[in-house]
Amino acid sequence: VDEPTHSSISVSLSVPLSIDNQTLPKQIDELSTFSDAPDPAVTRVLYTDKDVLGRRYIKNLMGLAGLSVREDAVGNIFGRWDGYEPDLPAVATGSHIDAIPYSGKYDGVVGVLGAIEAINALRRSGFKPRRSLEIISFTSEEPTRFGIGCLGSRLLAGDVTLAKALKATVDGQNISFLDAARSAGYAQDQDDLSSVFLKKGTYSAFVELHIEQGPILEEEGVAIGIVTAIAAPASIKVDFEGSGGHAGAVLMPKRNDAGLAAAELALAVERHILESGSLDTVGTVGILELHPGAINSIPRKAHLEIDTRDIDEKRRNTVIEKIHQSANTIAKNRRVNLSEFMIVNQDPPALSGKSIIEAMEVASKELNLTHKLMISRAYHDSLFMARISPMGMIFIPCYKGYSHKPEEYASTEDIANGVKVLALTLAKLSLS
Amino acid sequence: VDEPTHSSISVSLSVPLSIDNQTLPKQIDELSTFSDAPDPAVTRVLYTDKDVLGRRYIKNLMGLAGLSVREDAVGNIFGRWDGYEPDLPAVATGSHIDAIPYSGKYDGVVGVLGAIEAINALRRSGFKPRRSLEIISFTSEEPTRFGIGCLGSRLLAGDVTLAKALKATVDGQNISFLDAARSAGYAQDQDDLSSVFLKKGTYSAFVELHIEQGPILEEEGVAIGIVTAIAAPASIKVDFEGSGGHAGAVLMPKRNDAGLAAAELALAVERHILESGSLDTVGTVGILELHPGAINSIPRKAHLEIDTRDIDEKRRNTVIEKIHQSANTIAKNRRVNLSEFMIVNQDPPALSGKSIIEAMEVASKELNLTHKLMISRAYHDSLFMARISPMGMIFIPCYKGYSHKPEEYASTEDIANGVKVLALTLAKLSLS
Numbered sequence: 001v002d003e004p005t006h007s008s009i010s011v012s013l014s015v016p017l018s019i020d021n022q023t024l025p026k027q028i029d030e031l032s033t034f035s036d037a038p039d040p041a042v043t044r045v046l047y048t049d050k051d052v053l054g055r056r057y058i059k060n061l062m063g064l065a066g067l068s069v070r071e072d073a074v075g076n077i078f079g080r081w082d083g084y085e086p087d088l089p090a091v092a093t094g095s096h097i098d099a100i101p102y103s104g105k106y107d108g109v110v111g112v113l114g115a116i117e118a119i120n121a122l123r124r125s126g127f128k129p130r131r132s133l134e135i136i137s138f139t140s141e142e143p144t145r146f147g148i149g150c151l152g153s154r155l156l157a158g159d160v161t162l163a164k165a166l167k168a169t170v171d172g173q174n175i176s177f178l179d180a181a182r183s184a185g186y187a188q189d190q191d192d193l194s195s196v197f198l199k200k201g202t203y204s205a206f207v208e209l210h211i212e213q214g215p216i217l218e219e220e221g222v223a224i225g226i227v228t229a230i231a232a233p234a235s236i237k238v239d240f241e242g243s244g245g246h247a248g249a250v251l252m253p254k255r256n257d258a259g260l261a262a263a264e265l266a267l268a269v270e271r272h273i274l275e276s277g278s279l280d281t282v283g284t285v286g287i288l289e290l291h292p293g294a295i296n297s298i299p300r301k302a303h304l305e306i307d308t309r310d311i312d313e314k315r316r317n318t319v320i321e322k323i324h325q326s327a328n329t330i331a332k333n334r335r336v337n338l339s340e341f342m343i344v345n346q347d348p349p350a351l352s353g354k355s356i357i358e359a360m361e362v363a364s365k366e367l368n369l370t371h372k373l374m375i376s377r378a379y380h381d382s383l384f385m386a387r388i389s390p391m392g393m394i395f396i397p398c399y400k401g402y403s404h405k406p407e408e409y410a411s412t413e414d415i416a417n418g419v420k421v422l423a424l425t426l427a428k429l430s431l432s
Numbered sequence: 433v434d435e436p437t438h439s440s441i442s443v444s445l446s447v448p449l450s451i452d453n454q455t456l457p458k459q460i461d462e463l464s465t466f467s468d469a470p471d472p473a474v475t476r477v478l479y480t481d482k483d484v485l486g487r488r489y490i491k492n493l494m495g496l497a498g499l500s501v502r503e504d505a506v507g508n509i510f511g512r513w514d515g516y517e518p519d520l521p522a523v524a525t526g527s528h529i530d531a532i533p534y535s536g537k538y539d540g541v542v543g544v545l546g547a548i549e550a551i552n553a554l555r556r557s558g559f560k561p562r563r564s565l566e567i568i569s570f571t572s573e574e575p576t577r578f579g580i581g582c583l584g585s586r587l588l589a590g591d592v593t594l595a596k597a598l599k600a601t602v603d604g605q606n607i608s609f610l611d612a613a614r615s616a617g618y619a620q621d622q623d624d625l626s627s628v629f630l631k632k633g634t635y636s637a638f639v640e641l642h643i644e645q646g647p648i649l650e651e652e653g654v655a656i657g658i659v660t661a662i663a664a665p666a667s668i669k670v671d672f673e674g675s676g677g678h679a680g681a682v683l684m685p686k687r688n689d690a691g692l693a694a695a696e697l698a699l700a701v702e703r704h705i706l707e708s709g710s711l712d713t714v715g716t717v718g719i720l721e722l723h724p725g726a727i728n729s730i731p732r733k734a735h736l737e738i739d740t741r742d743i744d745e746k747r748r749n750t751v752i753e754k755i756h757q758s759a760n761t762i763a764k765n766r767r768v769n770l771s772e773f774m775i776v777n778q779d780p781p782a783l784s785g786k787s788i789i790e791a792m793e794v795a796s797k798e799l800n801l802t803h804k805l806m807i808s809r810a811y812h813d814s815l816f817m818a819r820i821s822p823m824g825m826i827f828i829p830c831y832k833g834y835s836h837k838p839e840e841y842a843s844t845e846d847i848a849n850g851v852k853v854l855a856l857t858l859a860k861l862s863l864s
């Protein structure tokens with residue numbers, strides 16, 4: 001992908017950039033009310049009623065910001081401000097508004113509502129874009145419902161395998177992806193999701209604003225994180241199957257308890273991560289389900305979902321190999337069947353575009369904001385947008401690094417700083 | 433409790449006992465269709481629509497058998513055949529028809545439908561009871577919905593603590609016990625459940641027919657198990673709470689993962705059971721739930737339910753103490769909070785009544801059926817009926833000892849043998 005080379009171009013504005021510190025926090029709170037969990041927790045799962053309400057809220061704000069709005073077959077939402085050279089590849093920004101169960105108000109949301117406010121701020125300053133500016137609210141950044149994270153951006157980046165697989169994908173309630181999409185008003189008269197793919201070169205740049213989801217910026221008192229690389233995530237689904245039986249009547253030597261196999265594997269995941277000796281290697285068993293799940297029944301099936309990430313792809317893949325070996329050994333020792341060990345995704349890391357890093361750095365300097373270069377350990381839609389466009393990410397501090405829980409919080413000032421840097425970076429990239 | 437002393441009294445019948453081998457298997461299959469799981473699995477949970485349909489089916493069969501039917505405030509169902517000395521304490525039999533998720537057709541059911549068939553067989557043989565005979569279909573033998581096993585028989589036995597606790601008990605959906613009972617037509621105009629209590633001496637004997645739920649009778653080719661004691665069960669609820677957080681962003685040293693604490697405790701339960709050195713000691717983690725339960729979220733809460741049983745109460749209590757110590761140590765080492773460690777019940781074992789054992793043995797001999805004395809490792813309503821009446825249990829073989837799963841099976845012949853022994857035992861106890 002070619003990168004524009006003059007990204008540190010200066011932007012002259014008739015009025016200095018200013019962020020509306022009343023409206024943006026209010027919008028974040030309003031959006032958080034579309035939730036299936038009680039405030040302050042947020043649960044907004046793909047294609048549920050609450051997700052549809054959240055989408056309507058975003059499209060309405062995009063319209064009020066003077067953007068032309070379109071949606072694709074899976075519900076990626078685009079809001080476009082035409083530049084005075086509208087045929088040039090546009091500059092894009094955006095993030096997601098879906099929220100995992102019992103999470104917070106800021107993950108993703110800051111990068112969507114913040115982008116709309118960035119556009120509004122640029123308009124108030126008299127800015128006229130050369131390249132068009134486009135905001136994207138991505139579908140299903142979170143893997144909650146169908147087990148696939150960054151579903152929308154993977155498709156935008158032209159993931160043919162995913163587009164095919166989605167025709168046969170079902171959720172935990174056995175509802176198909178396509179039926180769920182249709183219930184939310186998408187994929188109406190088509191099963192073929194290749195219409196979602198974007199050509200390489202559609203955008204000259206993609207920039208995402210996001211809370212750090214880690215403690216570094218807050219601890220060091222730095223306003224802006226400039227992401228140079230995104231860690232490589234992988235996710236694995238594992239099923240063990242034993243014989244089950246009555247918890248009173250089956251004596252211990254006769255048992256092959258699938259739940260204990262799962263418990264052993266969960267601890268093995270932790271052990272293999274720690275064996276890497278690297279702080280950058282992380283692994284989590286976030287899902288562990290027992291079947292039938294009754295106090296007086298020996299677990300007959302156990303289902304685990306494992307997430308592991310690293311900035312070093314090879315090191316992460318070594319951990320996956322060790323987890324697989326442990327799963328086999330545990331199954332053998334406990335006489336249970338390892339009926340599934342599926343690597344759902346195993347993505348390579350992504351590097352930010354050099355000229356975008358430069359634009360973000362210069363913007364931070366011009367705004368007199370402290371900043372540092374850093375790695376994103378969480379992954380984001382940017383990881384996949386990097387496949388079709390130069391990419392960059394702007395991080396802002398969040399309280400204690402908390403994310404994916406109700407205590408997740410970013411201050412109005414920190415959000416405003418991030419939105420300013422985003423606005424100025426977009427302006428620079430638009431003119432370049 | 434006084435026991436009648438002449439339980440080996442001989443019974444003269446005008447026609448030899450015969451079991452209807454067409455009707456009883458058909459009834460077992462019919463009852464299994466009232467289920468929230470697909471055939472052959474059965475899910476019939478307390479006070480659900482399917483449970484209510486199952487109850488209606490039983491009451492109808494009791495009526496057809498000429499029994500007078502009543503129900504108490506929690507839905508224990510009684511069907512009575514008046515004896516010619518109706519003021520004497522009656523002889524009771526019965527079991528349960530609720531079924532844990534994805535279990536089988538025979539657990540409990542054989543002891544209810546089999547009791548109705550035993551009454552029908554006694555009538556066909558021209559038997560006239562001296563003491564009244566009463567069949568009880570107990571409410572919630574299984575702990576599925578409210579975490580309390582043998583709820584109906586505990587109350588019949590006068591459990592004052594439970595009667596009070598149930599006023600504040602809710603299920604996993606936060607539906608109160610009383611609301612659930614009312615939705616099924618019970619506890620209509622009362623919160624006080626002491627009306628359910630039976631006086632000691634209400635029954636001169638209680639006998640339960642049940643599948644073995646273990647492999648011994650089948651392996652040894654013995655037709656009838658005569659239970660001399662029921663193992664002592666205990667159940668424990670445990671909650672761990674950590675900080676949760678994003679599975680990518682929180683580095684390993686900063687974590688306090690409640691799910692890994694739960695995994696460690698599950699393995700510790702197994703270890704402490706095996707340390708007892710006794711085959712009779714068993715322990716199971718049948719429930720392990722993670723919150724929020726998302727692949728990219730570190731478990732913030734983990735909930736376990738532990739079942740442990742032994743024929744030796746002291747040895748079982750030692751295991752419970754060790755589990756408690758492990759829970760504390762794990763919580764400390766992993767910097768999670770052990771927010772709950774609740775021993776839900778910790779019951780003493782029960783011995784069968786001597787004269788009832790004798791009646792069951794003589795009945796088996798008279799019917800030319802092989803039999804053996806054995807211990808029940810699963811617990812049953814009989815464990816609690818033993819508090820107010822001499823008690824006995826009749827076991828029949830079941831396929832591979834399977835229970836609490838869809839493969840649970842008992843042959844028509846084995847069931848018929850059990851029903852015959854039950855009928856003859858009831859007849860002897862009725863005349864004594």
Ligand SMILES: [Mn+2]
Pocket residue numbers: 107142404
């Ligand atoms: Mn997230």
Ligand SMILES: [Mn+2]
Pocket residue numbers: 096107108141210380
């Ligand atoms: Mn996010």
Ligand SMILES: [Mn+2]
Pocket residue numbers: 539574836
């Ligand atoms: Mn049972």
Ligand SMILES: [Mn+2]
Pocket residue numbers: 528539540573642812
């Ligand atoms: Mn039972």
